[in-house]
Amino acid sequence: MLVIGNGRMITRDASSAFFENGAVAMDGNTIKMVGVTDEVKKTYPDAEFVDAHGGIIMPAFINAHEHIYSAFARGLSVNGYAPKGFLDILDGMWWNIDRHLTLEQTKLSAYATYIDSIKNGVTTVFDHHASFGHITGSLSAIEEAAKDLGVRTCLCYEISDRDGMEKSRESVMENVNFIRHVQKEDSDMLAAMMGMHASFTISDETMELCNELKPEGVGYHIHVAEGIYDLHQCLKEHGKRIVDRLYDWNILGPKTLLGHCIYINEHEMELIRETDTMVVHNPESNMGNACGCPPTMELVHKGILTGLGTDGYTHDMMESWKVANILHKHHLCDPTAAWSEVPQMLFDGNAKIANRYFKKTLGILKEGAAADVIVVDYDPLTPMDASNCNGHLLFGVNGSMVQTTVCNGKVLMKDREVLVCDEKKVMADCRQAAKELADAING
Numbered sequence: 001m002l003v004i005g006n007g008r009m010i011t012r013d014a015s016s017a018f019f020e021n022g023a024v025a026m027d028g029n030t031i032k033m034v035g036v037t038d039e040v041k042k043t044y045p046d047a048e049f050v051d052a053h054g055g056i057i058m059p060a061f062i063n064a065h066e067h068i069y070s071a072f073a074r075g076l077s078v079n080g081y082a083p084k085g086f087l088d089i090l091d092g093m094w095w096n097i098d099r100h101l102t103l104e105q106t107k108l109s110a111y112a113t114y115i116d117s118i119k120n121g122v123t124t125v126f127d128h129h130a131s132f133g134h135i136t137g138s139l140s141a142i143e144e145a146a147k148d149l150g151v152r153t154c155l156c157y158e159i160s161d162r163d164g165m166e167k168s169r170e171s172v173m174e175n176v177n178f179i180r181h182v183q184k185e186d187s188d189m190l191a192a193m194m195g196m197h198a199s200f201t202i203s204d205e206t207m208e209l210c211n212e213l214k215p216e217g218v219g220y221h222i223h224v225a226e227g228i229y230d231l232h233q234c235l236k237e238h239g240k241r242i243v244d245r246l247y248d249w250n251i252l253g254p255k256t257l258l259g260h261c262i263y264i265n266e267h268e269m270e271l272i273r274e275t276d277t278m279v280v281h282n283p284e285s286n287m288g289n290a291c292g293c294p295p296t297m298e299l300v301h302k303g304i305l306t307g308l309g310t311d312g313y314t315h316d317m318m319e320s321w322k323v324a325n326i327l328h329k330h331h332l333c334d335p336t337a338a339w340s341e342v343p344q345m346l347f348d349g350n351a352k353i354a355n356r357y358f359k360k361t362l363g364i365l366k367e368g369a370a371a372d373v374i375v376v377d378y379d380p381l382t383p384m385d386a387s388n389c390n391g392h393l394l395f396g397v398n399g400s401m402v403q404t405t406v407c408n409g410k411v412l413m414k415d416r417e418v419l420v421c422d423e424k425k426v427m428a429d430c431r432q433a434a435k436e437l438a439d440a441i442n443g
Contacts, residue, residue: 001025001026003023003049003050004057004373004404005050006021007057008055009022009056009057010058010393011059011365011366012348012364013366016366017386017389019035022037023036023057026406026409027371029370029371030371031365031370031371052375055375055403056393057374058365058373058374059351059362059365060406061120061123061124062125062350064309064354068142071430072105072112072437074434076434076438076441077442080092086290089289095132096441097441098133099132102133102134103138105436106134106141106142108426111145111149115426119315119399119418120318121376122315123152124358124362126309127154127155127156128156128158128195128259132167135157135171138157139155139192143178148420149412150410152188152189152190152408153189155193156193156195157195159175160197160201165205165206172206176194176214176215179218183217191357193219193357195221195222196222196251198222198223198224199224199233199242200229207251211250219253222256225260225263242264243258243271246258252271254277257280258277258278259279259280261294261296262293264295269298279296279299279304279305281309282309283320283327284313284319285312293327293331296328297337306349307346308342316400318399319398319399320346321346322398325339325342371408372408374405375402375403375404376401377401378397380392381396
């Protein structure tokens with residue numbers, strides 16, 4: 001038994017949303033009790049006790065869209081790289097990186113990303129992987145890191161024709177084989193999807209192959225209308241808009257996750273809603289790549305299941321919340337925009353997205369839910385309760401303030417010390433691998 005207590009507890013459970021001095025008791029991978037600290041300790045007197053020291057106790061974060069393969073881009077300088085638009089950014093930086101990644105570098109990228117996620121209180125990660133230099137076995141390399149560190153993850157490989165049809169077929173098979181492996185393993189810590197890059201790099205031939213080979217029970221994870229070229233190419237080559245094309249190829253549905261959705265119209269939103277397809281918003285990426293601002297507030301208002309991701313720009317979900325909050329206020333010229341919608345995406349949307357792939361109830365502290373809990377070092381300057389706790393989080397908290405991270409009942413980090421690996425050694429190995437990658441990219 002493990003009890004975390006003596007903190008202001010945000011449960012995300014409407015029936016008991018906030019405890020001034022709360023505690024959560026966990027037995028194995030399941031929450032057994034939430035309540036006032038004294039009562040929980042009295043009920044479980046022999047449990048190991050982690051003292052929150054007055055900080056915030058809350059459910060661990062979920063990241064609905066990551067890119068592990070981008071880990072070694074931090075500080076990377078590519079010779080001759082001077083992008084004039086999104087396609088130049090893709091080809092000059094991201095596709096350049098993924099064409100040079102070895103399997104060992106992919107695995108170390110996963111270690112780096114998952115460790116940083118743990119340190120930011122993220123315990124469930126939906127990743128969208130690409131490594132066209134070494135495709136086969138890349139998802140297994142990532143899985144190895146996830147299992148070693150004890151994080152929950154949903155993986156897929158990015159199918160694309162951009163490097164030829166042979167590699168496109170290999171990427172399809174990497175998804176198919178990994179999905180079958182995950183289904184056979186039947187672990188609630190590991191899930192898989194059919195990954196796709198985007199409409200503009202996927203031919204009808206490849207779409208047909210995916211339809212033919214995709215195992216039952218999973219959906220797709222695909223970038224949609226992230227850049228305007230994606231839309232223009234679809235209209236020119238296929239005579240239809242992107243979401244219509246995906247609908248015609250049976251891509252949409254409750255298990256499918258659409259990234260970005262910047263250049264979609266009212267009709268496409270209705271298709272997404274009617275098919276109960278999921279959408280994930282990545283505000284920093286959209287701004288950083290100068291791609292535009294998606295109609296995310298409209299998606300939420302229409303009742304489309306919408307979540308929040310980082311697209312590899314950060315592993316701090318609080319940072320994405322802060323940026324999304326500002327982006328939509330600025331874009332809509334409305335200071336009231338995004339106050340409720342973005343936390344709804346982060347805490348409710350991401351949990352619902354995750355629970356379409358994982359059985360254990362995530363994103364909430366209540367009896368029977370997954371034992372995924374974090375402690376944040378935060379001493380409120382002003383009164384804090386259920387009515388204003390989101391305001392405290394938005395303006396007072398960032399990921400680096402997470403002190404303790406528990407996933408599936410296992411303490412992964414305590415008092416900012418990562419307990420599940422030798423972090424210094426892993427980081428040293430990552431720095432060496434990143435240098436080797438940069439040298440390979442720059443010849």
